[in-house]
Amino acid sequence: MKKQIHEPDFIGGQGPLTKEEEIALSQYFAKKKNKENKQSNTTQAKPKSRLSVSV
Amino acid sequence: MKKQQSSGLDFLIDKLTNSVENVITGDSFQTEVSLVSTSDLKNVTKKNKWLFDWKFEHRQPEREVYKLTILGNSNVIQGLICIEVKSDHVYMHLVENAPFNKGKAKMYAGVAGNLVAFACRLSFQRGHEGNVSFLSKSQLIDHYEKTLGAIHFGGRVMIIETNAALKLIDRYFKNLSI
Numbered sequence: 731m732k733k734q735i736h737e738p739d740f741i742g743g744q745g746p747l748t749k750e751e752e753i754a755l756s757q758y759f760a761k762k763k764n765k766e767n768k769q770s771n772t773t774q775a776k777p778k779s780r781l782s783v784s785v
Numbered sequence: 786m787k788k789q790q791s792s793g794l795d796f797l798i799d800k801l802t803n804s805v806e807n808v809i810t811g812d813s814f815q816t817e818v819s820l821v822s823t824s825d826l827k828n829v830t831k832k833n834k835w836l837f838d839w840k841f842e843h844r845q846p847e848r849e850v851y852k853l854t855i856l857g858n859s860n861v862i863q864g865l866i867c868i869e870v871k872s873d874h875v876y877m878h879l880v881e882n883a884p885f886n887k888g889k890a891k892m893y894a895g896v897a898g899n900l901v902a903f904a905c906r907l908s909f910q911r912g913h914e915g916n917v918s919f920l921s922k923s924q925l926i927d928h929y930e931k932t933l934g935a936i937h938f939g940g941r942v943m944i945i946e947t948n949a950a951l952k953l954i955d956r957y958f959k960n961l962s963i
Binding site: 737738739740741742743744745746747751752754755756758759760762763 | 836837867869871872873874876877878879880881882886887888891894895897898901913914916918919920921922925928929932933938939940941942944946
């Protein structure tokens with residue numbers, strides 16, 4: 731029996747990104763990166779404060 | 786137009802192994818992804834039922850075209866992908882299954898998924914956290930959301946973000962680490 735396939739046969743073919751699309755994506759990825767950086771900084775800062783309390 | 790960051794060109798991946806599945810027998814075949822050459826594209830023509838002009842894609846200096854082949858049979862192209870490494874993500878210009886891998890009568894399953902997972906893996910390796918973008922016709926947006934875990938970014942733009950990229954890599958590159 732043939733297997734049920736759920737995947738595309740092709741993707742894209744719509745040409746390159748427009749300038750506006752490029753800018754929107756850049757802003758989105760930059761925002762995402764900033765958010766992640768902030769979160770990791772906050773996580774890293776916690777042990778320091780605990781350390782200072784114990785000292 | 787944006788220039789590629791030099792950090793994105795520190796290394797080059799030109800081969801990866803993985804597998805596709807024969808739709809009828811269920812047998813798996815090891816595959817590899819490698820950069821195409823001009824001679825590879827000799828028979829990749831509209832006359833041979835390829836939909837897109839892959840020779841044009843290959844001529845674009847900022848784009849990389851890779852082929853997926855079965856290990857030990859590198860002359861038969863199972864599918865092609867054209868990508869461009871941007872400063873913050875990988876843009877997929879085009880992915881196409883070989884004519885005999887299209888539709889209900891396709892010979893091998895997993896070709897397009899493999900190639901998209903390859904783009905995601907490349908995105909991680911170039912420091913872009915698995916982020917991949919591509920353009921879609923409006924009627925295919927749902928399909929790509931379901932099959933690839935892509936998100937409709939807006940307009941005709943779709944993106945595959947870190948979590949969806951990891952899922953695709955896990956599905957198609959089980960034996961390889963990022």
